[in-house]
Amino acid sequence: MLEVAIKKQMPGFTLSAEFSCRNGQLVVFTGPSGAGKTTLIRILAGLESADQGSICYQGRTWYDSARGIHLPPKSRELGYVFQEHTLFPHLSVKGNVGFMQKNPNKVNALLRVFKIQHIADHKPHQISGGERQRTAFAQALAKDPKLLLLDEPFSALDSATRNRLQYELKKLRDKLSIPILHVTHDLTEVEYLADKIVHIDRKFPVPRYEQPKTENKVQSALKYFKSVAY
Amino acid sequence: MDYTPLLLSAKLALVCTVLLLLIATPAAYFLAFKNFKGKFLIESLIGLPLVVPPTVLGFYMLILMGPKGPLGKGWIYLTGGSLAFTFAGLVFASLLHAIPFALQPIKASFEKLDGRLLEMTSVLGLSPLQAFFRVVLPNTINGLSAAAMLSFAHTMGEFGIILMVGGSIPGKTKVASIAIYEYVENLQYDKAALMSLVMIAVSYAILISVNYLNSRQEINYA
Numbered sequence: 001m002l003e004v005a006i007k008k009q010m011p012g013f014t015l016s017a018e019f020s021c022r023n024g025q026l027v028v029f030t031g032p033s034g035a036g037k038t039t040l041i042r043i044l045a046g047l048e049s050a051d052q053g054s055i056c057y058q059g060r061t062w063y064d065s066a067r068g069i070h071l072p073p074k075s076r077e078l079g080y081v082f083q084e085h086t087l088f089p090h091l092s093v094k095g096n097v098g099f100m101q102k103n104p105n106k107v108n109a110l111l112r113v114f115k116i117q118h119i120a121d122h123k124p125h126q127i128s129g130g131e132r133q134r135t136a137f138a139q140a141l142a143k144d145p146k147l148l149l150l151d152e153p154f155s156a157l158d159s160a161t162r163n164r165l166q167y168e169l170k171k172l173r174d175k176l177s178i179p180i181l182h183v184t185h186d187l188t189e190v191e192y193l194a195d196k197i198v199h200i201d202r203k204f205p206v207p208r209y210e211q212p213k214t215e216n217k218v219q220s221a222l223k224y225f226k227s228v229a230y
Numbered sequence: 231m232d233y234t235p236l237l238l239s240a241k242l243a244l245v246c247t248v249l250l251l252l253i254a255t256p257a258a259y260f261l262a263f264k265n266f267k268g269k270f271l272i273e274s275l276i277g278l279p280l281v282v283p284p285t286v287l288g289f290y291m292l293i294l295m296g297p298k299g300p301l302g303k304g305w306i307y308l309t310g311g312s313l314a315f316t317f318a319g320l321v322f323a324s325l326l327h328a329i330p331f332a333l334q335p336i337k338a339s340f341e342k343l344d345g346r347l348l349e350m351t352s353v354l355g356l357s358p359l360q361a362f363f364r365v366v367l368p369n370t371i372n373g374l375s376a377a378a379m380l381s382f383a384h385t386m387g388e389f390g391i392i393l394m395v396g397g398s399i400p401g402k403t404k405v406a407s408i409a410i411y412e413y414v415e416n417l418q419y420d421k422a423a424l425m426s427l428v429m430i431a432v433s434y435a436i437l438i439s440v441n442y443l444n445s446r447q448e449i450n451y452a
Binding site: 099 | 344349353355356364365
């Protein structure tokens with residue numbers, strides 16, 4: 001379980017977020033550009049610091065402004081996938097997946113799971129956008145992370161590839177028992193993937209909807225967000 | 231033709247190139263990735279040898295290296311010998327003069343790196359030193375090679391600053407550029423022409439390599 005309650009002063013507004021995410025749950029952050037979704041993900045990764053609040057994972061404090069605790073990214077054991085440029089350009093697909101994982105069996109298993117064995121020796125610029133993002137997911141999961149952070153991982157892809165990867169992410173979510181936090185602008189993606197939606201907006205004090213089990217509830221949440229923000 | 235000055239120039243250039251890479255790489259890393267107040271002042275100071283006449287630099291180096299100068303005193307304390315008019319003195323002076331030629335290409339290649347790649351290294355758990363050797367260096371090796379070659383070529387071609395701090399002691403401080411000057415003064419034009427030709431050939435070969443590396447320096451992210 002990840003528990004987050006943070007505030008950060010941004011230019012012209014205060015980014016404020018309070019939510020929790022259980023293991024195996026996929027929380028989607030939605031909201032317009034510039035609302036602070038990426039900043040929130042970066043705060044969770046430890047790449048930026050909040051101004052106040054706390055972040056706890058399984059009872060362990062990652063960040064606590066009152067106690068002056070701020071764990072560096074490497075102590076948080078994360079998987080992180082950006083929109084693009086997540087991969088190291090000088091390494092092959094296999095080199096990227098095995099960047100922090102020396103066990104060749106594990107690397108080969110990931111290459112198989114993400115269907116990228118056939119391009120294992122290719123460099124990132126030699127493969128398609130979808131293959132790059134598959135590789136990025138394999139790299140992010142190689143060290144068995146405790147939390148998976150996804151910052152618009154599909155937004156640079158064409159719609160067919162995006163749909164396929166969204167389907168694969170949904171299957172992956174069912175297999176992984178870690179919290180997954182996912183930033184997206186795409187409402188269809190929200191509808192398809194979200195167990196829980198956290199809306200980040202400058203105008204509203206973070207309205208939240210939570211209902212992992214029933215699709216209808218997510219649908220009604222979406223209607224609400226469409227009415228207030230889009 | 232006496233090849234000793236050419237060999238001495240090559241030795242000086244080699245020693246300086248190695249030392250410059252060791253000094254300029256961390257300095258460039260710091261300047262490329264850290265923002266701090268007064269950064270432009272430091273950058274301007276490092277670039278000063280590009281615009282100040284070598285004789286001016288040489289003059290101040292000579293004062294610093296003299297038996298009463300701090301550098302000269304420190305050297306005497308450490309080694310017992312004087313620094314001015316020695317090979318070690320030439321190395322100090324050349325380092326100062328060539329540092330922008332080493333620093334700028336390295337800094338430029340670091341700045342071309344996508345900052346997110348560096349963030350990725352910290353997310354994946356690498357220390358800054360591991361990140362440097364595993365990610366930064368492999369992606370900026372062309373910039374570092376260009377810096378090494380420019381430093382070598384520039385040190386090979388130095389004249390004014392070397393004349394000021396080294397004089398012309400055969401086998402010790404009489405490098406190729408000084409030897410050419412002396413050949414001309416003594417009207418030995420054939421020797422001056424031959425040595426000049428060697429210098430031009432070496433410099434041209436180095437510049438061709440640098441331009442080739444620069445053309446390949448783009449990092450192919452995707």
